[in-house]
Amino acid sequence: MADDSVPLTSAPHRRKRSIVLFAAIAAGLALIVIALYMLDRRGIVSIIHRPANEAIIRWFNDPASRAALTTTFTEPCPGYPFLVPSAGLVGGLPWNAAYGPYNTLRPHPGIDIFGDGAIGSIPVYAAYDGLLTREEGWVSSVIIRHDDPLQPGRVIWTYYTHMADESGAVSYIDGRFPPGTTGMPVAQGDLLGYQGVYNGGNGAPAVGLHVHFSIVRSDLFGRYLNEAVFENTLDPTPYLGLSLNDPKSGEFPLRCLPPNS
Numbered sequence: 732m733a734d735d736s737v738p739l740t741s742a743p744h745r746r747k748r749s750i751v752l753f754a755a756i757a758a759g760l761a762l763i764v765i766a767l768y769m770l771d772r773r774g775i776v777s778i779i780h781r782p783a784n785e786a787i788i789r790w791f792n793d794p795a796s797r798a799a800l801t802t803t804f805t806e807p808c809p810g811y812p813f814l815v816p817s818a819g820l821v822g823g824l825p826w827n828a829a830y831g832p833y834n835t836l837r838p839h840p841g842i843d844i845f846g847d848g849a850i851g852s853i854p855v856y857a858a859y860d861g862l863l864t865r866e867e868g869w870v871s872s873v874i875i876r877h878d879d880p881l882q883p884g885r886v887i888w889t890y891y892t893h894m895a896d897e898s899g900a901v902s903y904i905d906g907r908f909p910p911g912t913t914g915m916p917v918a919q920g921d922l923l924g925y926q927g928v929y930n931g932g933n934g935a936p937a938v939g940l941h942v943h944f945s946i947v948r949s950d951l952f953g954r955y956l957n958e959a960v961f962e963n964t965l966d967p968t969p970y971l972g973l974s975l976n977d978p979k980s981g982e983f984p985l986r987c988l989p990p991n992s
């Protein structure tokens with residue numbers, strides 16, 4: 732080696748190497764951040780800040796708290812079309828909840844209303860006038876077809892589920908709507924059934940007593956899409972007049988929004 736050869740560990744080389752290393756790490760971190768952002772509709776903040784829902788924890792751990800968390804609606808919020816379909820902790824799991832048990836990668840395609848009382852005793856009502864269907868084999872669910880009051884001419888559906896006991900042997904759906912019911916007219920406020928704990932039967936763990944309610948899009952033929960897919964559901968906020976997408980917890984019971992806000 733000649734004297735002018737420069738050892739690889741000379742200061743300029745070390746500096747260059749560490750700059751390259753730093754740039755690679757920074758690029759990697761940037762890619763991770765971008766990937767997280769793309770996966771999350773509402774940005775990084777909700778991924779980092781994802782507390783458990785304190786109201787639900789209080790509801791199940793401390794039944795004495797329930798009276799203060801419960802809301803009962805006998806008519807729609809003023810200025811909004813849909814009736815909140817059952818009494819209880821409403822919006823405990825907002826539509827796109829960013830806190831447990833749902834998360835930003837598994838948003839909740841609806842709201843859950845947790846009733847205070849015995850299984851099969853908390854009524855569930857039709858949110859709006861429409862045509863009710865209960866498919867053959869539906870143990871705990873009904874779905875109602877509506878002309879969208881916020882977008883006349885568009886068909887939307889409201890879906891109600893968990894209305895049976897744990898095994899599915901006892902359905903709490905009203906006797907007016909046996910399996911195989913198709914397109915039966917119902918009016919807003921009609922009794923559909925009662926909140927239950929059914930979660931699929933066949934050994935599936937029961938859910939806490941509630942009704943799951945969602946607003947479902949239709950296909951080009953007006954048929955309902957798969958409710959379990961978040962993108963097939965609509966934000967219930969402008970239909971119910973409740974602030975359902977507030978990421979903060981602990982602000983329950985939810986109250987009606989001002990009309991047309």
Ligand SMILES: [Zn+2]
Pocket residue numbers: 824839841842843942943944
């Ligand atoms: Zn739900």
